[in-house]
Amino acid sequence: MxxxxxxxxxxxxxxxxxxxxxxxxxxxxxxxxxxxxxxxxxxxxxxxxxxxxxxxxxxxxxxxxxxxxxxxxxxxxxxxxxxxxKPTEVDKTRSDFLFRMLFADILPPSVVEQMIDTKLREIEATLARIDTSADAGFESPGEAFVGGYAAAIQRAMANYIADNRHQLVGSFPGPSNKVRS
Amino acid sequence: MxxxxxxxxxxxxxxxxxxxxxxxxxxxxxxxxxxxxxxxxxxxxxxxxxxxxxxxxxxxxxxxxxxxxxxxxxxxxxxxxxxxxKPTEVDKTRSDFLFRMLFADILPPSVVEQMIDTKLREIEATLARIDTSADAGFESPGEAFVGGYAAAIQRAMANYIADNRHQLVGSFPGPSNKVRS
DNA sequence: TTATACATGTAACTAGTTACATGATTGA
DNA sequence: TCAATCATGTAACTAGTTACATGTATAA
The missing domain is CATH 1.10.10.10 (Winged helix-like DNA-binding domain superfamily/Winged helix DNA-binding domain)
Structure with a gap:
């Protein structure tokens, strides 16, 4: 267990x-x-x-x-x-966000926009949480490493989304009718 | 389900x-x-x-x-x-790697080194996999977005680890005897 | 000759979540 | 007055994994 x-x-x-x-x-x-x-x-x-x-x-x-x-x-x-x-198990990510984004072209743009904004808020919240931990002070080099790592990844996510969200909405045609065919 | x-x-x-x-x-x-x-x-x-x-x-x-x-x-x-x-669920990560790194100071440096190297190899493998998908060609803007996103994050991980691994090993004193006290 | 890919499926088990049960205190 | 926080625990359920069962063809 x-x-x-x-x-x-x-x-x-x-x-x-x-x-x-x-x-x-x-x-x-x-x-x-x-x-x-x-x-x-x-x-x-x-x-x-x-x-x-x-x-x-x-x-x-x-x-x-x-x-x-x-x-x-x-x-x-x-x-x-x-x-x-013991040897580490492989890291696993379970991302509902990525799952949805894979199908962005068959979803209404407004829904995609909303999902992206939700994800960005999630990232903000995580970063804020890390800041709180950092302000409390890291008590070991491991904690500092993990805090920095988690923050770096969240920032990479936010940057990528900011730079590429336009690919998903706007340039492409219609929403729901595509799936019905 | x-x-x-x-x-x-x-x-x-x-x-x-x-x-x-x-x-x-x-x-x-x-x-x-x-x-x-x-x-x-x-x-x-x-x-x-x-x-x-x-x-x-x-x-x-x-x-x-x-x-x-x-x-x-x-x-x-x-x-x-x-x-x-439907609204997305919150993304979840289950990282054995980060879990171990939190306790890097009570683990033998060689063990920590090995875990880091394993993680780096894992990242390489994931990046290679994404490249394969990219070479096969993305069939929707969603696929291109997800491929880019996953790659960006893996690269952020690798960069962070490369830049900060020295914090975990080397600078700090002993291994196992610390935990026994 | 040994492992891997092909290919489907069930049974038993593990691990985790949701809902239930209980109830005072404190802040908005 | 309504939600949140404090605080522990069980029962029922959900979801997933590991192991089992079976067997050929091909590549190393």
Whole structure:
């Protein structure tokens, strides 16, 4: 299970509850390599406990549900290191945007325009997120590298789209009737 | 099911068997947005048949298993167009490479070097694949856009890695003993 | 002779998502 | 007052992968 390794990774940077791990992944640099939901995190954490890779401390809070803060055990750190050393899997991208763009010529131009604008806003949001991480300060050379890498790619996307979107709309004829033939 | 739309998309560019669809996705531009295996394709194709979105013709071949070539019906084309018009989902990247690089400082430098070299080779292979598609000629402005986009991003990755890999290895002290503490 | 390409399909398994269940606090 | 944030967890479902089953032809 991949969620386990992700939790191990998140916890290696500091103790956290399941809820906090989600936030770390969603808003931090870890999120550039993977995504994960609560329903994967909570079972994964139980699993880590079972395997002796993490320990837990329960905190009661007033007017809030109790918080369970997890901490890596030495075994947990070893296990993470072992997982990190394994050969990498091939990177995968699942881009609904590119999928749609492949068929730009059979879609109404306004729809294509909208998809492009949505993508550009997405890129802006990602860049803003990276800036936030950068402002908080990178704590390792790895984090700085990943932040820079992610930013470079987002910028390359934005530039390419800005330079080439005219190819998709405007120069070409009609929309929907093309597909019906 | 996503595999259905992918098959619809592949078939919209010409009749094909399940085996051929796999090849189209793996080696063509469609593969930059999604991946898929045989065991997703064959059930998806049966489904398309059931729903009247595709028709099939069986060819016997000497010394080869019989081939079932699928063709989109008009309903199939409409269905594809409908799916394409829907708002796009957010693009997702699952990068084992970035995940590992985040922890470069606790990995042995040689391991990090190897991961970087593997990633660079991966990029080369992807660029070569795009070139092959380009040489075969793009048949729509969408294909040209996607080919260019994918190439631009791969180049941005390679450039960033070339310019910044020194941050990860060399300047920093030790490997494995750091994690044991 | 060994691996790869050709070609289709099912069964079992893995991993992840969505929806459900519960409920106080805080900010707009 | 309405949405969002805090906080944990389960059940049901979706989607995809790996392994299995079968077998010929061709290129290295």
């Amino acid at each position: 991949d969620a386990k390794i992700l939790c191990l990774a998140a916890l290696s940077q500091g103790d956290a509850s399941g809820y906090e791990i989600r936030k770390i992944v969603k808003s931090g640099l870890l999120g550039h390599s993977r995504d994960i939901g609560y329903s994967s995190i909570y079972p994964a954490l139980s699993c880590l406990l079972n395997d002796g890779l993490a320990s837990v401390t329960k905190y009661s809070q007033i007017g809030r549900p109790g918080k369970k803060v997890y901490r890596l055990t030495p075994d947990g750190r070893m296990s993470l290191l072992g997982a990190l050393k | 996503d595999a259905k739309i992918l098959c619809l998309a592949a078939l919209s560019q010409g009749d094909a068997s399940g085996y051929e669809i796999r090849k189209i996705v793996k080696s063509g531009l469609l593969g930059h947005s999604r991946d898929i295996g045989y065991s997703s394709i064959y059930p998806a194709l049966s489904c398309l048949l059931n729903d009247g979105l595709a028709s099939v013709t069986k060819y016997s071949q000497i010394g080869r298993p019989g081939k079932k070539v699928y063709r989109l019906t008009p309903d199939g084309r409409m269905s594809l167009l409908g799916a394409l018009k």
